[in-house]
Amino acid sequence: MNRRNFLKNTGCLAIGxxxxxxxxxxxxxxxxxxxxxxxRHPNINAWLEVLANxxxxxxxxxxxxxxxxxxxxxxxxxxxxxFPIKSVExxxxxxxxxxxxxxxxxxxxxxxxxxxxRYAAAAARQKLLELASHQLSIPIDQLTITxxxxxxxxxxxxxxxxxxxxxxxxxxxxxxxxILKPKDKYKLVGKAIPRNELYRMVRGDEYYVQDLRFPGMVxxxxxxxxxxxxxxxxxxxxxxxxxxxxxxxTVVNGNFVGIIAREEYQAIKAQRWxxxxxxxxxxxxxxxxxxxIAYLKSLPEQPDEPGIKGTMPGDDANxxxxxxxxxxxxxxxxxxxxxxxxxxNGQLHVWSHSQGIYPLRNSLSKLLQLPTEKIHITGVPGxxxxxxxxADDVAADVAxxxxxxxxxxxxxxxxxxDEHAWEPYGSAMIMEAAAVLDSSGKISSWKYDLxxxxxxxxxxxxxxNLISAQSLATPFKAKQGHGGGAAxxxxxxxxxxNQLIKAHIFQGPLRASALRSLGAYANVFAIESxxxxxAEKAGKDPFTFRLAHLSxxxxxxxxxxxxxxxxxxTLPANTGLGxxxxxxxxxxxxxxxxxxxxxxxxxxxxxxxxxxxxxxxxEVINTDGVINQTEGGMIQSASWTLMEQVKYDAQHITxxxxxxxxxxxxxxxxxxxxxxxxxxNEKAMGAGEAAQGPAAAAIANAVYKACxxxxxxxxxxxxxxxx
Amino acid sequence: MNTTIQLQVNGKKHTVEADPATPLLYVLRNQLALNGPxxxxxxxxxxxxxxxxxxxxxxxxxxxxxxxxxxxxxxLEGLVKPDNTLHPVQQAFxxxxxxxxxxxxxxxxxxxxxxxxxxxxxxxxxxxxxLQRALCRCGTHSRIIKAVxxxxxxxxxx
Numbered sequence: 001m002n003r004r005n006f007l008k009n010t011g012c013l014a015i016g017x018x019x020x021x022x023x024x025x026x027x028x029x030x031x032x033x034x035x036x037x038x039x040r041h042p043n044i045n046a047w048l049e050v051l052a053n054x055x056x057x058x059x060x061x062x063x064x065x066x067x068x069x070x071x072x073x074x075x076x077x078x079x080x081x082x083f084p085i086k087s088v089e090x091x092x093x094x095x096x097x098x099x100x101x102x103x104x105x106x107x108x109x110x111x112x113x114x115x116x117x118r119y120a121a122a123a124a125r126q127k128l129l130e131l132a133s134h135q136l137s138i139p140i141d142q143l144t145i146t147x148x149x150x151x152x153x154x155x156x157x158x159x160x161x162x163x164x165x166x167x168x169x170x171x172x173x174x175x176x177x178x179i180l181k182p183k184d185k186y187k188l189v190g191k192a193i194p195r196n197e198l199y200r201m202v203r204g205d206e207y208y209v210q211d212l213r214f215p216g217m218v219x220x221x222x223x224x225x226x227x228x229x230x231x232x233x234x235x236x237x238x239x240x241x242x243x244x245x246x247x248x249x250t251v252v253n254g255n256f257v258g259i260i261a262r263e264e265y266q267a268i269k270a271q272r273w274x275x276x277x278x279x280x281x282x283x284x285x286x287x288x289x290x291x292x293i294a295y296l297k298s299l300p301e302q303p304d305e306p307g308i309k310g311t312m313p314g315d316d317a318n319x320x321x322x323x324x325x326x327x328x329x330x331x332x333x334x335x336x337x338x339x340x341x342x343x344x345n346g347q348l349h350v351w352s353h354s355q356g357i358y359p360l361r362n363s364l365s366k367l368l369q370l371p372t373e374k375i376h377i378t379g380v381p382g383x384x385x386x387x388x389x390x391a392d393d394v395a396a397d398v399a400x401x402x403x404x405x406x407x408x409x410x411x412x413x414x415x416x417x418d419e420h421a422w423e424p425y426g427s428a429m430i431m432e433a434a435a436v437l438d439s440s441g442k443i444s445s446w447k448y449d450l451x452x453x454x455x456x457x458x459x460x461x462x463x464x465n466l467i468s469a470q471s472l473a474t475p476f477k478a479k480q481g482h483g484g485g486a487a488x489x490x491x492x493x494x495x496x497x498n499q500l501i502k503a504h505i506f507q508g509p510l511r512a513s514a515l516r517s518l519g520a521y522a523n524v525f526a527i528e529s530x531x532x533x534x535a536e537k538a539g540k541d542p543f544t545f546r547l548a549h550l551s552x553x554x555x556x557x558x559x560x561x562x563x564x565x566x567x568x569x570t571l572p573a574n575t576g577l578g579x580x581x582x583x584x585x586x587x588x589x590x591x592x593x594x595x596x597x598x599x600x601x602x603x604x605x606x607x608x609x610x611x612x613x614x615x616x617x618x619e620v621i622n623t624d625g626v627i628n629q630t631e632g633g634m635i636q637s638a639s640w641t642l643m644e645q646v647k648y649d650a651q652h653i654t655x656x657x658x659x660x661x662x663x664x665x666x667x668x669x670x671x672x673x674x675x676x677x678x679x680x681n682e683k684a685m686g687a688g689e690a691a692q693g694p695a696a697a698a699i700a701n702a703v704y705k706a707c708x709x710x711x712x713x714x715x716x717x718x719x720x721x722x723x
Numbered sequence: 724m725n726t727t728i729q730l731q732v733n734g735k736k737h738t739v740e741a742d743p744a745t746p747l748l749y750v751l752r753n754q755l756a757l758n759g760p761x762x763x764x765x766x767x768x769x770x771x772x773x774x775x776x777x778x779x780x781x782x783x784x785x786x787x788x789x790x791x792x793x794x795x796x797x798x799l800e801g802l803v804k805p806d807n808t809l810h811p812v813q814q815a816f817x818x819x820x821x822x823x824x825x826x827x828x829x830x831x832x833x834x835x836x837x838x839x840x841x842x843x844x845x846x847x848x849x850x851x852x853x854l855q856r857a858l859c860r861c862g863t864h865s866r867i868i869k870a871v872x873x874x875x876x877x878x879x880x881x
Binding site (some may be wrong): 195199386 | 742744745746749752753756757758759761762764765766768769771772795798799800803809813816817818820821822823824825826828829832850851852854855857859860862863864865866868870
C-alpha cells in the first residue's frame with residue numbers, strides 16, 4: 001500500500017468507528033477524493049431513494065451487460081446502509097431517471113458507479129442517523145442501524161428510513177469527507193453474492209430488450225447496401241408491396257432503407273425480397289486477395305509522437321526482432337442487436353441495449369433534429385456485447401423508422417447477417433517488437449511499433465458514426481477518432497531502461513471500433529509472446545525472466561500464484577504449458593494466465609485443455625463476479641486467438657454467419673480455474689478485460705512449448721496449418 | 724396466406740393464425756408471448772432458439788409452424804412446475820451462476836434437459852456433445868458443464 005492510500009484508509013475508517021451506528025466522532029479523513037460520478041451528480045437522491053414499501057431504490061447510469069453490475073451495486077448500497085440486500089432495487093441506465101455516467105465501458109463500472117453509490121449510501125446513512133437523533137431526541141452515538149432500521153442501542157426504540165423521511169427523499173449533496181463503513185465490518189462486500197436476474201433468465205421471464213412487447217407493436221427490418229458506400233440505384237416499392245403482404249411502410253432516405261410490417265416474419269421476408277430486387281452501385285472495394293499486413297502498412301498514418309525513455313542503441317546492436325499480427329475480430333454477440341421505439345405526441349421513446357444511452361440521446365437528437373428533452377431512452381439489457389457492437393446503430397435505425405411511422409411501437413431486430421456484416425470490428429493490428437539483451441540476460445533496450453485503426457468510433461453524442469446517419473440523402477460524414485485505445489498496454493509493464501514505442505494509426509478497410517480490451521489484447525499478445533522468445537534467448541524460464549523485470553510486488557504476486565497452481569501439472573507428449581502476464585491499462589487489474597495446450601501440427605489439431613488465471617483487482621466487491629469475468633475472458637480470448645478472423649471479398653464481409661465466422665464450441669472449450677487475490681484495502685479496479693491479452697499469449701507460448709512452433713500471426717489454427 | 728394452426732405448447736393447446744411457413748420461433752415469441760426461445764441466427768447454427776419437441780432439443784428458428792402441429796412443444800416457461808419451482812436443470816443453472824449475459828441460457832437449458840432425458844448420468848464428453856449445438860459468447864461454458872453435472876447428480880440422488 002502506498003502512503004497516500006495508507007492515510008486514506010486508516011484516517012477515515014479505522015479510527016472512531018465503534019459498534020454502534022454513529023461515526024460522528026470519527027475524525028475527518030486526511031485525504032478523500034470523491035468519485036467522479038459523485039462530483040457530476042452530487043445529490044444523494046440522484047443515487048438513492050427510500051420507498052414506502054420498505055425498499056431502497058438505487059440508480060446507476062451503467063447498464064447490465066452480463067457483468068453483474070446490478071448485484072455489485074446492490075451489495076455496496078446494502079453494506080453501507082446495513083440494509084437487507086433483497087430489499088435493494090437497482091434501476092439501470094434511463095435518461096429520465098438515472099445519472100448520466102457516460103458509457104458502460106473499460107471495466108469502469110465498479111470504479112465509477114459502484115464507488116459513487118458507496119459514497120451516496122454512506123452519506124445517506126449519516127443523514128438518516130442525524131434525523132433519527134433529532135426526531136427521537138437521542139444522541140447519535142446511542143443509535144445503530146440493524147436490518148434497515150435505526151434502533152437505540154438498548155433496542156427499545158426503532159424507526160424505519162421511510163418513517164424518518166415521511167415520503168421525502170434526501171436531497172443533500174454528498175460532501176467530502178464521507179465516513180465510510182470500515183472494511184473489516186463488511187458482511188456483503190467481498191462475498192460471492194448470487195445474481196438474482198439469473199432466476200428470471202432461466203424461467204424465460206421478460207428480461208431482454210428483445211422480450212419487450214407493446215399492444216399494436218409492429219416489426220421492422222433494414223436493407224443494408226451490398227458494400228460499404230454503395231448507393232441505392234433502384235427500388236420498386238409498388239412491386240415490394242405487391243409481393244409482400246403485411247408490409248405497412250417502406251422508409252427510403254438516400255441509402256437508408258427500412259421496412260415496417262405487421263408481423264416479424266413478414267418484415268424478414270420483405271428484407272430478403274428487397275436484397276434480391278433492388279439495385280445498388282458497387283461501393284468501396286475491399287483489399288481481398290492482397291496481403292493484409294502489407295496493405296495496412298501501406299496506408300497513410302496519422303501523425304503521432306513516439307514514447308521515448310532513455311537512449312536507444314543503433315542498428316548495429318544485437319537486436320532480436322519479431323513481428324506479430326492480429327486480424328479483424330467480431331464482437332459476435334449471440335443475440336444480434338435490437339431496439340424498440342415509438343414517436344408519439346412529439347416525444348420519441350427508445351428502448352436500447354446501448355452502452356451509453358445519454359450519449360446516444362445526443363446522437364439521436366442530431367440525427368433526427370429533435371431536441372434532447374423530446375427523447376427518452378431506457379436502457380434494457382441485451383445479449384452480451386463486449387464493446388461497441390450494433391447496439392447504437394440499431395437504435396438509430398429504429399428511431400428513424402419511428403419518426404416516419406408515428407404512433408406505433410416498432411421493434412427492430414437485426415438479423416445475424418446484419419450484425420456480422422455491419423457491426424464495427426476490433427481492428428486488425430500489426431506489432432513489431434525488437435529488444436537487446438545485456439550480458440546478464442536482462443532487457444536493456446526495447447523498440448515497439450504498432451499499426452492499428454482506431455479502437456473507438458462510439459457515437460459519443462454525435463450522429464456521424466451511426467451507419468444510418470451516413471446513409472441518409474443528406475449524409476453525416478464519418479469521424480475517425482485518434483487511435484482510440486490502439487496503444488493500450490503498448491508500453492511494457494517491465495523495467496526496461498531504454499524504450500521507443502510508436503503507434504501508426506491508419507484508417508483501415510473495415511468498420512472498426514471498441515472490442516473488449518481495445519488494443520491491449522494484441523499488444524499484450526505481442527509483448528508477452530516476445531517475452532517468452534527473449535527468455536529463451538536469455539536462457540531463463542518464463543517465470544524467472546518476467547519476475548526479474550518487474551518491480552511491482554502485486555505484479556509478481558499474480559505470476560507467482562500462477563506458478564504455484566500449475567507447479568504439479570504433468571505434461572504428456574505434444575502438450576505444453578505457457579504463461580503470460582499483464583496489468584490491464586498498466587493501471588488496473590493484474591492478471592497472469594497459464595494455458596495447457598495439446599498440439600499435433602501435422603494434423604492441424606490443437607486443443608486448449610486447461611487455463612488458469614490469478615487476478616488482483618484490488619478490493620473485490622463480488623468475488624464470483626471477478627471469477628466469472630476472468631473465466632469468460634480466458635475462454636473468449638482463446639476463441640479469438642485460435643480461430644477467429646473476419647473474412648471479406650472485394651465487395652464486402654463474407655463472414656455473415658457462424659459457419660463463416662466460427663467461434664469456440666463445447667468440444668474445444670478449455671477447463672478454467674481462477675484464483676482471486678483480494679486486496680480489501682486497495683482501490684477496486686474493474687476486472688472484465690484483464691484476461692484477454694494474457695490468455696492469448698499464454699496459448700501461443702504453450703503451443704511453442706508443445707511443438708516448437710512459434711505462432712506470431714493470429715489466428716493460431718490458420719498459421720499452424722501454414723507453418 | 725394465414726391459416727389456423729393448432730399447437731400444443733407447454734401442456735396447453737393453442738390456436739394461432741399464421742402463415743404456415745412462419746418459423747415456430749416467431750409464433751412462440753410474438754403470438755404466444757413466450758420469452759424462453761431466443762432469436763440468435765435464424766440459421767439453426769447457434770441454439771439460442773431451442774425448444775423441446777417431443778422431448779428432443781431442436782432449433783425453432785427455421786422450423787415451419789405447420790410442421791409441428793402434432794408435436795409436444797416445451798419452452799423454458801414450460802419447465803417451471805405448476806407450484807412455481809424450477810426444473811432441476813434450471814435450478815442448477817441458478818445455483819452454479821452459469822451465465823453472464825444469459826442470452827444463450829435457453830439453448831443450454833433445453834439441450835441439457837433433452838440430454839438428461841436420454842442419458843441420466845452423462846460423462847464430461849457426453850455433456851459437451853449434448854451442448855455442442857449451443858453457442859455462448861461470454862465464455863460461461865465451464866459453469867454450464869458444472870450445472871449439468873450438478874443437475875444429473877441431484878436427479879440420481881432422488
